Amino acid sequence: MALVHDMAEAIVGDITPDDDICEQEKRELELEAMQTFCLSHFLGEQSHAAKEFLELWQEYEEDSTVEARLVKQVDKLEMALQAYVYERDQSANLDDFFASAKSKLHNEIFKDWLARVLKLREEVTRKGEKSNLE
Incomplete structure (x- = not known):
């Protein structure tokens, strides 16, 4: 989960408090980055690995576990x-x-x-x- 979260940050960049980007925009940018990553590396969002990565990222973002x-x-x-x-x-x-x-x-x-x-x-x-x- 930590690595999946960091992958989104690696693609988008590490958004800091000084960047003046709201949480919603940050989340949208990182979601788009994760979807693009999964499409390009796992042959589509429907692959098992892509689903797992997106679920882990979502779990982290939602603070649900x-x-x-x-x-x-x-x-x-x-x-x-x-x-x-x-x-x-x-x-x-x-x-x-x-x-x-x-x-x-x-x-x-x-x-x-x-x-x-x-x-x-x-x-x-x-x-x-x-x-x-x-």
């Missing part, structure tokens, strides 16, 4: 970790990414991991040096 909710939590935490590395290595300010992750993480374990990343971010920013988180 425990697995989908887990993958979404992992995806948001990964976004924050990636933002941390970009910010650290490129001296950028990616507050929007951290705020987005914080608002969308509901699982206590993931919230704790994000809090650790945010604490490390604060320490690194305060010291003006790079951390060992890679």
Whole structure:
């Protein structure tokens, strides 16, 4: 499911909070990308593999299962970790990414991991040096 979700993003591009694209438009772009991918790689949307990929993508998008909710939590935490590395290595300010992750993480374990990343971010920013988180 995580890979299927990432395939849509790979085709459309990783839409960020700065892109000013609403959720509905993002969803439509990714659905079109998945349908195109399935048509070109699985010989039509009616093939078993195409149906399975589209169902997994839909399950993720609808947040309809425990697995989908887990993958979404992992995806948001990964976004924050990636933002941390970009910010650290490129001296950028990616507050929007951290705020987005914080608002969308509901699982206590993931919230704790994000809090650790945010604490490390604060320490690194305060010291003006790079951390060992890679």
